Amino acid sequence: MQYETVIGLETHAQFHTRSKMFCGCKTDFGAPPNTQTCPVCQGLPGTLPVVNRYAVELGLRAALALRCHIAPVTQFDRKNYFYPDLPKNYQVSQNYHNLGVDGRLEIEVDGQAREVGIWNVHLEEDAGKLEHPEDTGANYTAIDLNRAGTPLLEIVSAPDMRSAGEANAYMNELAAILRHLDISDCKMQEGSLRFEAGISVRPVGGEKFGNRVEVKNLNSMSAVVKAIEHERERQVAVLESGGTVPSQTMLWDVQREVTEPMRSKEEAKDYRYFPEPDLVPIEISPEWLDQVREQMSELPAARRKRFIAELDLPPYDAGVIVEQKPIADYFEQTVEQGVEPKTAANWIMGEVMRVLNERLCEIDDLPVSPPMLAELIGLVTDDRISNSVGKTVFGEMCSSGKKAGEIVEEKGLAQISDSGELEAVVKQVLADNPDAVADLESGKQQAKGFLIGQIMRATRGKANPKLAGELIDRLTGD
Amino acid sequence: MTRITTDTVEQVADLSKLILSDEELAGFQEQLDKIIGYFEVLNSLDTTGVEPLAHPLDLRNVFRQDTVEDSASRKDALANAPDKTDEAYKVPVVIESS
Amino acid sequence: MPDLIELSAGDLHRKLVAGDVTARQIVEHFLDRIEQIDGRIGAFNTVTAEAALDKAADIDARLDKGETVGPLAGVPIALKDNLCTRGVPTTCSSKILEHFVPPYDATVVERLDLADAVLLGKTNLDEFAMGSTTESSAFAPSANPWDLSRVPGGSSGGSAAAVAADLAPLALGSDTGGSIRQPASFCGVTGLKPTYGRVSRYGLIAYASSLDQIGTFSRDPRDAALLLEVIAGHDPRDSTSAREPVPDYATELEKEVAGMKIGLPREYLAEGIALDVEAAVRAAADAYQGLGAEVVDISLPHTEYAVATYYIIGTAEASSNLARFDGIHYGRRADGKMNVDELYSRSRSEGLGDEVKRRIMLGTFALSAGYYDAYYLKALKVRRLIKKDFDDALAGVDCILAPVAPTVAYKQGEMIDDPLSLYLADIYTSATNLAGLPAIAFNAGTGEGGLPIGVQLMGRPFEESGLLRLAHAFRQATDHHLARPNLTED
Numbered sequence A: 001m002q003y004e005t006v007i008g009l010e011t012h013a014q015f016h017t018r019s020k021m022f023c024g025c026k027t028d029f030g031a032p033p034n035t036q037t038c039p040v041c042q043g044l045p046g047t048l049p050v051v052n053r054y055a056v057e058l059g060l061r062a063a064l065a066l067r068c069h070i071a072p073v074t075q076f077d078r079k080n081y082f083y084p085d086l087p088k089n090y091q092v093s094q095n096y097h098n099l100g101v102d103g104r105l106e107i108e109v110d111g112q113a114r115e116v117g118i119w120n121v122h123l124e125e126d127a128g129k130l131e132h133p134e135d136t137g138a139n140y141t142a143i144d145l146n147r148a149g150t151p152l153l154e155i156v157s158a159p160d161m162r163s164a165g166e167a168n169a170y171m172n173e174l175a176a177i178l179r180h181l182d183i184s185d186c187k188m189q190e191g192s193l194r195f196e197a198g199i200s201v202r203p204v205g206g207e208k209f210g211n212r213v214e215v216k217n218l219n220s221m222s223a224v225v226k227a228i229e230h231e232r233e234r235q236v237a238v239l240e241s242g243g244t245v246p247s248q249t250m251l252w253d254v255q256r257e258v259t260e261p262m263r264s265k266e267e268a269k270d271y272r273y274f275p276e277p278d279l280v281p282i283e284i285s286p287e288w289l290d291q292v293r294e295q296m297s298e299l300p301a302a303r304r305k306r307f308i309a310e311l312d313l314p315p316y317d318a319g320v321i322v323e324q325k326p327i328a329d330y331f332e333q334t335v336e337q338g339v340e341p342k343t344a345a346n347w348i349m350g351e352v353m354r355v356l357n358e359r360l361c362e363i364d365d366l367p368v369s370p371p372m373l374a375e376l377i378g379l380v381t382d383d384r385i386s387n388s389v390g391k392t393v394f395g396e397m398c399s400s401g402k403k404a405g406e407i408v409e410e411k412g413l414a415q416i417s418d419s420g421e422l423e424a425v426v427k428q429v430l431a432d433n434p435d436a437v438a439d440l441e442s443g444k445q446q447a448k449g450f451l452i453g454q455i456m457r458a459t460r461g462k463a464n465p466k467l468a469g470e471l472i473d474r475l476t477g478d
Numbered sequence B: 001m002t003r004i005t006t007d008t009v010e011q012v013a014d015l016s017k018l019i020l021s022d023e024e025l026a027g028f029q030e031q032l033d034k035i036i037g038y039f040e041v042l043n044s045l046d047t048t049g050v051e052p053l054a055h056p057l058d059l060r061n062v063f064r065q066d067t068v069e070d071s072a073s074r075k076d077a078l079a080n081a082p083d084k085t086d087e088a089y090k091v092p093v094v095i096e097s098s
Numbered sequence C: 001m002p003d004l005i006e007l008s009a010g011d012l013h014r015k016l017v018a019g020d021v022t023a024r025q026i027v028e029h030f031l032d033r034i035e036q037i038d039g040r041i042g043a044f045n046t047v048t049a050e051a052a053l054d055k056a057a058d059i060d061a062r063l064d065k066g067e068t069v070g071p072l073a074g075v076p077i078a079l080k081d082n083l084c085t086r087g088v089p090t091t092c093s094s095k096i097l098e099h100f101v102p103p104y105d106a107t108v109v110e111r112l113d114l115a116d117a118v119l120l121g122k123t124n125l126d127e128f129a130m131g132s133t134t135e136s137s138a139f140a141p142s143a144n145p146w147d148l149s150r151v152p153g154g155s156s157g158g159s160a161a162a163v164a165a166d167l168a169p170l171a172l173g174s175d176t177g178g179s180i181r182q183p184a185s186f187c188g189v190t191g192l193k194p195t196y197g198r199v200s201r202y203g204l205i206a207y208a209s210s211l212d213q214i215g216t217f218s219r220d221p222r223d224a225a226l227l228l229e230v231i232a233g234h235d236p237r238d239s240t241s242a243r244e245p246v247p248d249y250a251t252e253l254e255k256e257v258a259g260m261k262i263g264l265p266r267e268y269l270a271e272g273i274a275l276d277v278e279a280a281v282r283a284a285a286d287a288y289q290g291l292g293a294e295v296v297d298i299s300l301p302h303t304e305y306a307v308a309t310y311y312i313i314g315t316a317e318a319s320s321n322l323a324r325f326d327g328i329h330y331g332r333r334a335d336g337k338m339n340v341d342e343l344y345s346r347s348r349s350e351g352l353g354d355e356v357k358r359r360i361m362l363g364t365f366a367l368s369a370g371y372y373d374a375y376y377l378k379a380l381k382v383r384r385l386i387k388k389d390f391d392d393a394l395a396g397v398d399c400i401l402a403p404v405a406p407t408v409a410y411k412q413g414e415m416i417d418d419p420l421s422l423y424l425a426d427i428y429t430s431a432t433n434l435a436g437l438p439a440i441a442f443n444a445g446t447g448e449g450g451l452p453i454g455v456q457l458m459g460r461p462f463e464e465s466g467l468l469r470l471a472h473a474f475r476q477a478t479d480h481h482l483a484r485p486n487l488t489e490d
């Protein structure tokens, strides 16, 4: 029998705000434990929440980008359950009047466009963190409340994905949108973007969904992909052997790359949601929505299409460039300086991204601004310097912050395009390599490459290779 | 009318994280049954088309700006903790994350 | 030095500013009186003598230097022990918070400090403000100063008793379903429950967030006006606090009552009310007519549903509000080796009393799967109908005159085993909270056993001024307030 996999994803993204959802504590990652808390986010009795307006606006950006219906009036609800990372033993979330519902996200898999439904987009507060001491003998768990109260966006997809590839495309597209609109920095290694997958299988053509297995502890997109593949195999094997897959929550074991049932008792989930009485409803007027729309930059999908259609970028290049908004912005600013788009893309995907990866930094931290890069590219396309010297100059710009022209000037890296100046060098190289000259004269064209290489070496890369070739031809009387 | 059985009371106690002795269970069952039975006076009222009212005041859109304020010192944060390390609250080992 | 016991808060303040008495003398007087009398009353959980004397010294020093002082300078005040005070234990009269010391002040506490009031201590209450006798305090019940074998009412019984016994000229309480007005009635003092949103709830340990409101206890309406003006007003830390301007209550209070229209709800004077209480309400109505006000019969048709509605909503919110008391981050933790789940259950089971458990379970039930619509949601709908009753009635009258409690103060222990009967006694007070309206309770005579009987006036949102004016006029025109509890030792 043929089976299809049915996948829905729940995404949690921490908002890119300065302060928490309901109090003024910072949301910085990696601060020492319990140094970014106050009576409100510690859940002390008597304290009250006040909503961070910017978090609501970021939520609205997401809801608009995902083409949701926006609630005219939205409100917070309490989700009641006991857990040590949740100081109030309820999470302020949304259940009855979500910020946005019934949206959709277009993804592309193997060149095919596909739509994934979005059930809802809502706001909530993050929980604290439980730390298990490294000392295995330690008989306690430590609680750090720094993260408690961090504004969180939850995006619940419909079970519309049918393969790990589709899930992968969905996650990447979603992350690109969240980054593009400055909603979240989406750093999975810091936990600012997290996924939970609901996975079931059913015979192809079946109408009813199979029992759903919820997989948690997915700390990277590749873990989600692997977990989906693993669950598919596991569930199909159960069905093939005549069994049934129980609905349950599983944890992904990163080391062993398998899913494991949660060991703690599965409590009957009765969250007793009710309207949060400490907060008042939020009315979203058309005027407010217009303001939010004005603050929203172009969505990644539209930008990719524009780069392909108007700037003639290959789709692959457009995909790579648009994945991160700062890089796409950098690219566009470089092109605005008059650089041919494909050339700019090559430089950015090559040298610029290489340096970013080496230095583990963001493009905004790079001392080379788009006009500076454009100047450098101009020197190369005008044959003032060779491509390889260009790369060296770029490296120098990244370390010194100097302009390309300055570096070329200082280090005398300008290409020798003056035939008189180069002729002397060529003559010397020909004199030093009689065997190669003989080979060339007997018709072996590769000897010419060798000679040009020698000329480049003698000029430390500054010779204009085209001119050098012409001079060889002339001086060997060919 | 909804009869509150000891099973219901046990479930509710479990959700509320309360342990009841047999004696307490019997006592609460009787009282809760009586009180919840009384609550059913509301069923005699037709509330079709009536909007629920969660807040007495019709307030809307109360926000704070996204500005950072000083956090509490860790010493203050942990001052009331019944069990703690130098930097965190301590609880018995929690096996899995939620 | 004048006999301070006879002086109102306003008079104490005026004498202080005039230099007739020092803040230290005032504070020492009240500390002495607490020392002498509170052993019999049990109004206080904590007396902050040292801090009170320090504050008095600070006020005296500033007066000596000719500096200005706040509008409550030198006036001692007692706070219900569910209002957070930085560095001072705040227990809610519960074992689970017995050693809890908040690291912050409630907004009202900050405002009182700015007004230079002097905190005397924290007063007893029904555990987590759940009750109407102060007998569910985990520490000890408080006694009614008029008859020590009787309850002071509750849940703000300690604050009411403290003012009635002249242990403090002012006190703060909280009112969720009558918890200021009923003890004010039982103890013969003035209790004001302001409009929901009038006073910031920040720092009030919540029982039911959409019903709770901090309010005042004083000997008379004039002092209530003085105190309300200090604590009222918008607070950015409480999203449910209103942006309404705060009037000059003291001036408003003096205005004429002739021509005002008072409604007498027939449902409040029907079955179940004790004869002496009904007589007091009718006598008050007559007194107002005598003052030139018009008294008319009105109807609040959904009155009989108020208690059920109040208990469903109140306990539902409470079940969630009190989930945080789990022995993890603060508060009492059960001893011994156990897993986290047992830690929750044992800490809560050992740390919370029966009435609190009862309400948590009721609320959990009302919100739980399968019952939410039939109980919680239904109650929210009835709440709208109850609010509409008041909106309709208050469109035709300026305020509503009603009883506070069906009877005078109970005997200690009389009601302890009958929770439903106690709940039903909230019939006249709980609807006000559901509708979020202001109400003032004040002494309007004595009944059975010479015990005080209070009546209440309920008004339109943010019209506390009218209530204060009417209560003040009543006091000027009658001499019920001259009756005082006798606390001299035999």
Ligand SMILES: [Zn+2]
Pocket: A020, A023, A024, A025, A036, A037, A038, A039, A040, A041, A042, A149
């Ligand atoms: Zn905080």
